Amino acid sequence: MAKVLKSYVCGSCGAAYRKWQGKCDECNEWNTIEEEKAAVSGAPKGLSGKKGSHVNLVSLDEPIEEAPRLLTGISELDRALGGGLVPGSAILIGGDPGIGKSTLLLQAMGELANKGEDCIYISGEEATAQVQMRANRLGLKGAPLKLGCETSLRDILTTLDEGKPPKVVVIDSIQTLFADHVESAPGTVSQVRVCAHELISFAKRRGTVVLIVGHVTKDGQIAGPRVLEHMVDTVLYFEGDRGHQFRILRAVKNRFGGTDEIGVFEMTGGGLNVVTNPSALFLADHNSREPGSAVFAGIEGSRPVLVEIQALVARSSAANPRRAVVGWDSGRLAMVLAVLDARAGLGLAGCDVYLNVAGGLKVTEPAADAAVAAALISSLSQVALPEETVVFGEIALSGDIRAVSQTEARLKESAKLGFSRAMLPSSKKADADAIQQQGMARVGDLVAHFFPEGIE
Known part of the structure; x- marks a missing residue:
């Protein structure tokens, strides 16, 4: 029987090591290296002799058909995204706890659902009743938005693959999901990488916009391996002090628009309001x-x-x-x-x-x-x-x-x-x-x- 090898990966930058150590040599962070299952010893290192399929190559001057962007109805969110949601894209949103990530996404999904778009909101941190109470406070009680409370990646993908694919899916949050074929706890480097890869593959395959919420570390960076930010198409950071009513949504990466765009919001008792004149x-x-x-x-x-x-x-x-x-x-x-x-x-x-x-x-x-x-x-x-x-x-x-x-x-x-x-x-x-x-x-x-x- 082949022996399972152990490897250790830095949760901050994704650097791999053969044995555990306290400090990562790549990013100089302490206590971020965790154990994960590596490849099975004795497995072939290269590809077998079987040929792969032919890759379809195209030229740059061939015409392309761009799907129209989905406007969320929240102007500052659309501005930060570069003009709206691009079908088939994966978007990562990070921010401090309580800053308003879930509130913003729930408002955006409610606006899209009221326009007739098929939207699904899946929460791994709150029960369905909690999300419903928040939606009532935001004035979205009658919105035809589908809610779910699940942390199993297999069950989520099975649900999403049934019938016609939804236009937009929110995963709140990626650190709560787990894949049952990965032997590690939710939130670890292995689980976050595998779950994110499967969700992004689903988005590209079915043309669904996937919005992923990510926790942040004490330094304000999105928790988990750094490769997570490289995998997605857009990375948004929600900034601001929880004791202050103003919030800044900043785009630090966007494959479909400009970076360093900001959206400005004001947190009120009825949710996040758009600030049209930030100056x-x-x-x-x-x-x-x-x-x-x-x-x-x-x-x-x-x-x-x-x-x-x-x-x-x-x-x-x-x-x-x-x-x-x-x-x-x-x-x-x-x-x-x-x-x-x-x-x-x-x-x-x-x-x-x-x-x-x-x-x-x-x-x-x-x-x-x-x-x-x-x-x-x-x-x-x-x-x-x-x-x-x-x-x-x-x-x-x-x-x-x-x-x-x-x-x-x-x-x-x-x-x-x-x-x-x-x-x-x-x-x-x-x-x-x-x-x-x-x-x-x-x-x-x-x-x-x-x-x-x-x-x-």
Whole structure:
């Protein structure tokens, strides 16, 4: 009888090892390596002499028939997906517990079911009665949506394969499913990989859209092997603080649309409401600006978004001053502080620095450097930026303020919301008569606005 070999796989990156160890050499994570069944010893390593079937090859200029996308009826979800659901696609949605993943999908399935589409919602975490009570709270009591509560992959696929395939299927969540031919517990690397592969194969074979909910780790990454994100067509992350009413749906991978698109929602007692004007949402009353505040004109995917950057700088006697950042990269903040110290002589090394992006949005664009620097200098000098002013630009280590893309779109959105002045890189001024443009070549130009007589 052939002997079953053991192998060990990292649950974070999918790296395989012959024996267990505490730290993964590939991703440097600790305690993520788990045992899984490997191939049977003595099995042939290569293919047998039997020939395979012929692969049908086509040229690039042959006409193709694209199936129309399914619009969910939730505009911000359709935007993040690149224009709607693509038939036969597999979509992975991750987010913190309680952030609203199940609520969003249940609302989308209810809208599609009311349009006459055949939709199935399968929950492995809640009973059918719990899903029904949530649907009642969301006002979907009369929607012809089919509900199921099951964790067996074999039973789920048998049900889905009966008769005409459904248009959309929701699996909530992939970590609760188990395949009975895999000898491991639900949620392990082996089970997640096998269950995801079978669901994706079903989606491609029958033309059904499969929406898969995935749990996240403490670092905010989708739990399970990294190969799971490579297998699906689209990966969406639901961001936001559970104590805050606003939610951001961000596309980090999309084979049928652009990446880094966002959808903005507001969590209410009746479910998630679409926010049609995110810039107004992320801005406070910009008519009365206080020191330490700057408005950043950013780009999220294809959408210009204005957001308020708040900073507080306080002198500290501690050996290691505190740095607290919410909504921005802490490493990027350290770089901006170093440039302001080295190129402008502000002396921020001995100060406590607190930085916050208003509204719960996470900003990753380098163009926010100038707005962050403006907020820091404003807090240090106790001089507020002029009213109706937006700031954007990337700061280089040399102290130069570099040009950024889509300047005209940023200025157009700023003018639409009532801003009349923009501080931007001098090398990237645009033809925009509705807004006054002040160019900045180096960080010294930005500092001179707050310290016109020089730094004491």
